[in-house]
Amino acid sequence: MDVLSDAIAAVRVGQPSSNRVRVSGTWCTRLAPYEGAGFHVVLKGTCWLLPDGGAPVPLGTGDAVLLPHGTGHVLADSAADAAAVRRAVPFERWAGDEGPDERTAYGGVELLCGKYRLDRSHAHPLMAELPEAVHLPNRVGSHPELRAAIDLLGRELEARRPGSGTVVPSLLDLLFVYMIRSWMAEGATGAWPAVLTDPVTAAALRALHADPAAAWTNDRLATEVGVSRPTLARRFTGLVGRAPMTYLTWWRLTLAATLLRDTEEPLAAIARRVGYGTPYALSHAFKREFGATPGRFRAEVQSRQGATA
Incomplete structure (x- = not known):
């Protein structure tokens, strides 16, 4: 992804x-x-x-x-x-x-x-x-994907047809992505539009997100991106606000939280997916980041979701 x-x-x-x-x-x-x-x-x-x-x-x-x-x-x-x-x-x-x-x-x-x-x-x-x-705003020639999604939604809602229960939520998901993309394309201010258009930082992020469980080091990531380690550290830290390995640790724990929320996978399987050798190692890092053990975090999230269902 x-x-x-x-x-x-x-x-x-x-x-x-x-x-x-x-x-x-x-x-x-x-x-x-x-x-x-x-x-x-x-x-x-x-x-x-x-x-x-x-x-x-x-x-x-x-x-x-x-x-x-x-x-x-x-x-x-x-x-x-x-x-x-x-x-x-x-x-x-x-x-x-x-x-x-x-x-x-x-x-x-x-x-x-x-x-x-x-x-x-x-x-x-x-x-x-x-x-x-x-x-x-709707401007001629601007954001064609967004315009297409809006047109499709309008047509789908005009006359409910077989399968609309699947089509409409899917189109709404597309709409969410296209609205954020369009905001970025409009010359949005902020760090992340610049992050994702910088070739070095964007390539490093793609690598980390594609395989967060890999045994990344600064040297390996710099080689993957095709720049020196100091260049990677300077560009990445300057734009993202965190050093590459600090960002990776944060993302691994964020991904673990998402898996705890959205799946029933055991902690050992989640640990392997996010690059931790043991459930204990993940649990220790997770509690430091989120203030709760993975088990307690999962129970609290499920309780909140049940209350809002």
Whole structure:
């Protein structure tokens, strides 16, 4: 897997949820802060996003917006004033209300709104540095993969066909990746867009993520990348903020946490997969990083997942 795929896999839990909403007239709805990431795609019409503590964002047909940290926000037909925002209808009640005729009237606004469940207990720094709101306007020729995913979603949701229960979640997963890719391609500020475009650091990360259990050393990694050890250390540490072997240790433990969360594999098998010779060695390092033994960590994660299921 590549770094972005690994970063997403480390935090993703469960399947995304979505609502398709049609509305016209004057409206205003609030989405409370969420332990995950929210997204909206405007399939038709225009509206406004008003993030908590942020500037209003106008949204047009084909626009996508990702709220990667679950920021609370308001969606409205216009840049609503403070009084209107206070009267905003909670989204769960608003989206489920089939009463008003204008809710399904031709014209107005059509939205795809949804959430991704994320476990932030061991988020990759690439995910952590995403801004509160990632707005991706629909511009001719920009982000063709994202545009294609939005078009496919719109068509799939227009007429539910056999297999849509599999197709829609898969397309929503693609949408998540394409929104982050598009943000990076837009010249995003932050360390990780620079990390993944630097040939030396990117090659080193690809090698570490492709085989984290390998017996890596600084010399072996430098040889793999094709640079001297001092060059690797300088470039990698300067951009990533950690030395290569320090990053590898952190990633191995993060990967172990993901496997404890998502699988029933025994600790010995997980230790082998992430490069530790014995379960004891992994347990000792894991407790130092996460403040809990692997067994306790797994039990707590399963308890939280059961409570939110």
